[in-house]
Amino acid sequence: MWKFFRSIRSWWYLVKQLTQVEIIGMYKKSFLGMAWMFILPILAVIIWVVLNGAGVVNPGETDIPYPAYVLLSTSIWGFFLEAYKSTSNLLTKNGRMLIMSEVPFEPLLMQKIVVHLINFIIPFVVNIIVLLAFGVRFSALALLFPISLVPLLMLGMALGMVVAIFRIIMVDVANLIDEGMKLLMFLTPIVYTPKITSNWLEVIVNYNPLTYLIGFSRDLLTSGTFYMPLQYLVFSGISFILMALSFRFLLKSSSIVLERLINN
Amino acid sequence: MDEHLLEINHVSKKFCRRLKRSLFYGIKDVARQTVGLPITTQLRPEEFWATHEVSFKVKPGEIIAVIGANGSGKTTLMRIIAGIYQPTSGEIKYRQGLKVTPIFALNVGLRNEFTGLENMKLKAAIFGMTEAELKRKLDFIIDFSELEYALDTPVGNYSSGMRARLSYSVAIATEPDLFIIDEALAVGDSLFKTKCYEHLGEYVQEKERAVLYVTNRIRKVMALANRVLVMRSGKLIQDAHDAKDALEYYINDIVGDDMTERVKEMKLKKIRHFEM
Numbered sequence: 001m002w003k004f005f006r007s008i009r010s011w012w013y014l015v016k017q018l019t020q021v022e023i024i025g026m027y028k029k030s031f032l033g034m035a036w037m038f039i040l041p042i043l044a045v046i047i048w049v050v051l052n053g054a055g056v057v058n059p060g061e062t063d064i065p066y067p068a069y070v071l072l073s074t075s076i077w078g079f080f081l082e083a084y085k086s087t088s089n090l091l092t093k094n095g096r097m098l099i100m101s102e103v104p105f106e107p108l109l110m111q112k113i114v115v116h117l118i119n120f121i122i123p124f125v126v127n128i129i130v131l132l133a134f135g136v137r138f139s140a141l142a143l144l145f146p147i148s149l150v151p152l153l154m155l156g157m158a159l160g161m162v163v164a165i166f167r168i169i170m171v172d173v174a175n176l177i178d179e180g181m182k183l184l185m186f187l188t189p190i191v192y193t194p195k196i197t198s199n200w201l202e203v204i205v206n207y208n209p210l211t212y213l214i215g216f217s218r219d220l221l222t223s224g225t226f227y228m229p230l231q232y233l234v235f236s237g238i239s240f241i242l243m244a245l246s247f248r249f250l251l252k253s254s255s256i257v258l259e260r261l262i263n264n
Numbered sequence: 265m266d267e268h269l270l271e272i273n274h275v276s277k278k279f280c281r282r283l284k285r286s287l288f289y290g291i292k293d294v295a296r297q298t299v300g301l302p303i304t305t306q307l308r309p310e311e312f313w314a315t316h317e318v319s320f321k322v323k324p325g326e327i328i329a330v331i332g333a334n335g336s337g338k339t340t341l342m343r344i345i346a347g348i349y350q351p352t353s354g355e356i357k358y359r360q361g362l363k364v365t366p367i368f369a370l371n372v373g374l375r376n377e378f379t380g381l382e383n384m385k386l387k388a389a390i391f392g393m394t395e396a397e398l399k400r401k402l403d404f405i406i407d408f409s410e411l412e413y414a415l416d417t418p419v420g421n422y423s424s425g426m427r428a429r430l431s432y433s434v435a436i437a438t439e440p441d442l443f444i445i446d447e448a449l450a451v452g453d454s455l456f457k458t459k460c461y462e463h464l465g466e467y468v469q470e471k472e473r474a475v476l477y478v479t480n481r482i483r484k485v486m487a488l489a490n491r492v493l494v495m496r497s498g499k500l501i502q503d504a505h506d507a508k509d510a511l512e513y514y515i516n517d518i519v520g521d522d523m524t525e526r527v528k529e530m531k532l533k534k535i536r537h538f539e540m
Contacts, residue, residue, distance in 0.1 A: 010392070011389075011392065012394075013388075013389045013393065013394050013395045013398070014389035014390060014392075016389070016395075017385055017386050017389040018386075018389070021375055021378065021382075021386060025375060025377060025378070028377045028378075029377065096369075096372055097372055097373055097390070098348075099343075099348060099368075100368040100369045100372040101348075101366065101368070101372055101373070101390055101391070102346060102347060102348065102364070102365075102366060102391075102392060103390060103392075165294060168287075168290070169287045169290035169291050169294065170287075170291060249298060252297055252298070253294045253297065253298070255349070255350045256290055256293045256294055256297065256303075257290055257294065258348075259279070259349055260286055260287060260290050
């Protein structure tokens, strides 16, 4: 991991430039420009409010209004999923730069994380305003919420770094894992609550680390309580170890797979 | 390392001809490396040597042209020296603290919707410059590229020559000890090309620097090189300090059979009567 931080330090200007280019570039040709960063999350809220009002969804009992519950849960899930997606596309999306210049993958990985955090923060602030409108009140412990997301980021990156290698040499496996992520969303209490009654689903939910990593952050923010703190800590530790191992795997394997990018 | 900037000893690199087999070997090599087993340095079915047992040393002040037919291993060798590819076997010794800047494709990283100035900053970052370093060198880059009038124009509206000038100017502003140029030497119109030749000639004399460039153009070899390496099927077959001799050997003995007598004669005439 020290190599990662040393590399980031010497390539910091590249991280900064690529982040600016990506964020500004997303909206450069749009007349509404950066306003889209606010419009999209507001539209997402409206959809859930309408669906809830129409009684289309029946979630079970939640401590906070259902649209607020789903909004928050999907935001936290999105945080995990985007960490996975941006990391897993690291080598394929930057292949030309990695093969045609001396740029190593570390600053590109860092840039992806920074862009991911920026893309998360703005819609999340909108969500917080909506939660306040739904009558949700926050305690002082809610201030710990950003830190509570770190294990989710680490787990998303850990999976992503392994899949980044697979995406070049084992495309079938990478595709399967991508599809598996869609399924994983339904095996995690996001659009329903952990108090479910289906037997088989209950077993999966109980063994799913995301139940605790997402639930802990959600409850910390909405009620100022710690959801299953022991499980949260154990899975946080595992996420950290997995991230360190995945980074090592990526570091060691990247030169073997990058020379095969030419063929792709 | 004595007085050399770079020492390449028996460097070889293998690739696989078939895509699926190459991916299969990739899986195998990644798996072996993950569990700590060695990766074979022998050729497996469908593999070939892209560069084989290449050895040479680079001294300060040298401008070395690397020539050879398509697929002779020039670019692979440059990528190994630049640290992008790991050699299958052999080793490369760099003088301590040696700064290498490689250019393989001038357009890498350029963003069409951003202005010339924004792209200069982006390109400088890609070449490893810091913000402070760029601040010091920005005037030089603008001046050398002769693009001051188009700094606020999106690069998408640049001609290919302008884009190449932008990238090339940023690359030389990095002031590397070893400059590796693959098929991108002296870009733009003829005036700008002449400026590049003159600049590179002075550049290697100023400090302990060298240039390694890949080209198959007679003019680019004759105008600049004080040493020529000829490659064929991954092997270094000639290392000459006289560009004329090396080019004549290349045309007569290496690619001559694939040329008509008229073309061959024309090329040899161009070498013998070359003028800048």
